[in-house]
Amino acid sequence: MRTGLGIDSHRFAEGRRLVLGGVEIPHGRGLDGHSDADVLAHAITDAILGAAAMGDIGQHFPDTDSAFKDADSIVLLREAVARVTAEGWRVEFVDATVMMERPKLAPHRAAIMATLSEAVGADVHVKATTGERMGFVGREEGVAALAVATLDRG
Incomplete structure (x- = not known):
């Protein structure tokens, strides 16, 4: 059994959709x-x-490759799961936290968890927190997410 940690952040931009966990959020x-x-x-x-x-x-789906321009990240997630499965691993559980001030994630949490759980083939638990008005999250400049995944040999 193994555990992995993932962290990502992106800045807000005008004229783009807000997609979190495969769900578009108004x-x-x-x-x-x-x-x-x-x-x-x-x-x-x-x-x-x-x-x-x-x-x-970035190694599997580099941002220098035009094939991944505007890619659906849930498709990339499914492909990553397929690749680890091909190496004999099975996703057992994922726990994740989204850090953002607004919009509130609570109304979308069930849909996000369902979408992610289907994509990875295991339970995915999602939580949310704010930056308490500190840092880039608190100033509403962007969003960050952290995740922990537990894998076992298939």
Whole structure:
């Protein structure tokens, strides 16, 4: 059994959709990135790849590759799970936290957890916290996410 940690952050940007955990959340700004900038899916992808000692999201899906421009991060997450599964690993559980001031995540949490759980084939628990008005999260400049994934040999 192994555990991996994933962390990601993206700044807010005008004219983009806000996607967290594969769910579009109504908000005036989205997150800036090469893909859909889903920080939650990215953190979980890194946690899963890390637990399998298979690098990180940038190695598997580089932002220098036009094939991943505006990519759906849930598709990338599913592919990462397929790759660790091919190496004999099975995702057992994921725990994640999203850090942002607004919008509130609570109304979307059940849909996010369902989408992520389906993508990884295991329970995914999602929590949310604010930056207490401190740092880039507190100033509403961006969003951060942290995730821990537990894998076992299939």
